[in-house]
Amino acid sequence: MPIAIRVRDERFRDIAQLQDVEDTLPGEPRVLLESHLPLGRADRYPLLAHIDPVGDTCFNRGQTVVLMSELRRWADETGNADVRAICGALTVLVATHMRRPHTYLWLLGD
Template structure:
C-alpha cells in the first residue's frame, strides 16, 4: 500500500503500520529520506518539526552500520 500527500507519492511512508512496528534499513533510506523531505516541505510547522526530527534519526542510521529506523505502532 502506498499513499500520497497532495501529489507526492509516499511508497515507503505509506507502508508504515500504525498498529505494528515498521523497520527501515540503510538502503531503504535512499527512498525514505526524499519522501520525508517532500513531506516536510508541504507540512504545517508542527508536522514539519516532527519530520525534521525523523530526518535527524535517519542521519544517525546512515552514519553507522547495523542501525535501523523503527516506527513503533500503537
C-alpha cells in the same frame, strides 16, 4: 496514540530515539501520530505511506536515501507545523545515527 521512533542495532538494542534530537529543533517536543502520516499516498510516498500505525515498521539503512527524500517532500507539502518538525527531527535522527551498518529505523505503533 503516538508512534514511538527508535534507531536500533541488529540485536534490537536502542541506539537513539526521536526525543534525543528534538532539542536541536525549535518549538515544543513533537510526537508522530497516525493523523500525521501520508497513509494511502503510496504513489507519492512509497515508504511513508506504508507505516503501520498500530504495528511495527522497520526501515533499513539502504532505504534511508528514499526515506530522506520523502521526508523532505512531505515537510514541503504539508501545512502542518507538527509534521514539519517531525520530518526535521527524523531527518536529523537518520542522518546522525544510521551511518553504520546494521542500524534500523523502527516506528513502533500501538
